[in-house]
Amino acid sequence: MTPLLAAENLVKSFSVSTGWGKPKRFYAVDTVSISVERGRTLAVVGESGCGKSTVGSLLLRLQDPDSGSIRLDGEDAMALDSNGLRRFRRRVQVVFQDPFASLDPRERIREVLVRPMLLHRLCDRPEALKRAAALMEAVGLSAEQLDRFPHQFSGGQRQRIAIARALSVQPDLIICDEPVSALDVSVQAQVVNLLQDLQRDTGVAFIFISHDLAVVRHLAHDVAVMYSGRIVEQAPTRELFDNPRHPYTRALLAAAPRVEIQRKSHVLLTGEPPDPTNRIAGCRFAARCPYVQDRCTQEEPPLVPVNAAHLSACFFATTLPQVETLPDTLPGTSASARMAAYRRARDRQTQQAEDI
Amino acid sequence: MTTAPASHSLIRRLVEDSRSAFGMALVSILVLAAVFGPVLSSYAPDAADFMATLAPPSADHFLGTDDLGRDVLSRILSGARVSLLVGVISVGGAVLFGLPIGLVAGYLGGRTDAVLMRCMDVLLAFPGILLALGITAALGASLTNTIIAIAVINTPTIARVTRAQTMLVSSLDYVKANRALGFSNLTIMTRSVLPNALSPVLVQASLLLASSIITESYLSFLGLGVQPPTPTWGSMLRDAISFIDQATWLAWFPGAAIFLTVLGFNIFGDGLRDRLDPRD
């Protein structure tokens, strides 16, 4: 079966001037391949600066890759005429991170939702207005709020509006670039639940870009882990969390309960990610890897299957020591506490919707 | 040194409010003079009266007369019209050209940006008055050419401010979201970027009004701006030099008119900036 969206060997580099001589190339995304099926959620996780947001903007066709291909339902998305690009844009939508920057401060919510429908000629204006009202209800807001401006909403509400805007053109795929990381924890839970409900109701697929493993574990079907511009491990969510086959993924998981992946806050990840302007020989994680061998600094490990659905870019994927029980699989840790919070939040949310 | 007492900030606000009010008043007086000038004065601005040449200010002629016996007050009122006309149209022209240039350069970036901004740099590489002089010398001295010259020297300033603001706004998520929704560049530039990039441009335009009025008076003073018999404040001062030892009022009043007008626009622009730009 053709995947909904498939990207192969994407490369995106930027030139960085470094003083005398030729400017260096900074490889933000280096030979990345991912794909997502209809109605599924693929999470792309990694530290900030690993290139995951650039992958998002390449998939959205907001930036052109240096090389590589993107296919939507098997159709080449790199060679589209303006009509083709418009069709592509209707089918692939986005929700960004910052709720305060994601809406035009001068545009009423009504226009935010109606204009995209009219642009893509999905319906006429009276019908668009009806659909806008329905969208507001669908994301847990009310139709009366259509007349308001963005500044009259809270961060979580704005993120709901951004989701409604993405839904307004009935897309097949929404790329969510850290959609909840700027929100309070209780609001995060509500928005994550909303996304899950929408997927169940509309069959939309998500590519969920995040550094928050707890959310990813809760939401995603598959996970791709990025490090320094490359994918180092990819697997179905449960498999990845239970049986990580790359030292970097292990380090991330060990660090996860401390809410966010921050370089300085945890023990297992010492040292800095490599300078991405320097494409060194060997594994990029070698300098920080506790299991590093001579071979790792000499040749680059390819991303190869460990078993049927599990890919890892580590020479020693199958021989890594057994994982000790990871902290966030224990009951009572923050991740499971948060999942409980999602449930509670869901109930509260229906309550709130009635209040509004 | 650190925290000013409450009374200080109160004084400060009062001073600033009264300052803005003063600026508004000066600008309003100029506009009223330009609109109602002919009604207010009992003499035509170019009516010579050889019985009353170089007459000092009196009940008949509030601000005196010049060497041809023309009423200085009527001429100043009439000059207000020229100043305002040149100021508003030339700044308007600069916005008309500079705004789209800055918008396109800032939004598209890359090579388009480089080419457009290089051109603006060349215009900026001339000291303003000198470029205006060159243009009026080339096109001939007249009202229209004065307006064109001043519009040209203001265009790069408007383009730069617009470009900087456009780049800022274009990087925001809602612009990217609109691109992802499939809106055309033109729609995004005019509907999403421009309205949110406009306020610093307006502040700059209001400050340019002041400098444009000064430049116009420089050009007329040099005899390379608006030509006689149209009275302008600059050319009145030019004529005043010959009679400086006999008739000082000829130098005082037109100069004061320029000074107060420009002061008014400068204060007005400053006030506008404080209102629209909370960072400052």
Next chain:
Amino acid sequence: MKLIVTRVLSVIPVLFGLCVLSYTLLAMIPGDPITAMLGMDATPEAIAALRAKFALDEPLPLRFISWFGHLLIGDLGRSIQSGRPVLSMVMTAMVPTMQLGLAALLISLVIAIPAGVISAARRNSVADYSVSLISLAGLSLPSFWLAILLVLFLSIRLQIFPSSGYVPIGEDPVGALRHITLPAITLGVAMAASTMRMTRAAMLDVLNADYIRTARAKGLPFRRVVWKHALRNALIPVTTLVGLQLGQLMGGVVVTETVFAWPGIGKLTVDAIFARDYPVVQGAILASAVLFVFINLATDLLYATLDPRLRKRA
């Protein structure tokens, strides 16, 4: 270092643009310079001969290329009016202009720096408000009006300074000083206004910085902190502004020199425009613009060396 080279190289296209623009602009002058030279009753043969001499019959791009070629070897052509080489006229005129510019700069700094510092040190005092009102007034004052008033009071009424003219400093230092005073004040006041504002703003920034608070906390006297520690750092942005103003001066001298009959580049430009002596207009405008570009360049480079943050990056 890289920064500096890039900045220096960026001047080249701008300079070329200047040449193209100033050439085409002045080639558009209506009113035939030949007619202006020979008068209305010149014979057609004489006119044709002169047109050929100045190559006025060739198409514009060709004329530009030949003009540009001559420019590169320092030949700006000859004055239609006097026949003298334009380059030497421009060079001669630069000397009085530069004297005037430096004198004006000196006056503006003497007024602006202390006023700006006092204004910032006693923020929100009566002195502060007076300084900001004065600087606002200075910004709005048309320079030729100030010139006329200065002449009226100081040379006609009180007869302290001559109202116009130029004396070379080598011949008569006292006379030179007396002649330069009024034009230098005229230009200096306009520059002082914005320098005052900038000094105040920069001082306020610095005075709020941590190291100044530390110096205060250590018990150093306020006066010394202000004038020694703070001022030194506040002068960095002020330097930039002063440099830019020195460039803008190339425009400001046009009016001032005309009023005071000061034989500099500004007066040369205006006189040449009236005489329709367009090789001279071209040369003078181009020279002013080139000087303006180089002053701005020098300012940027100076700023880069003064500001430690920029220096580190470069």
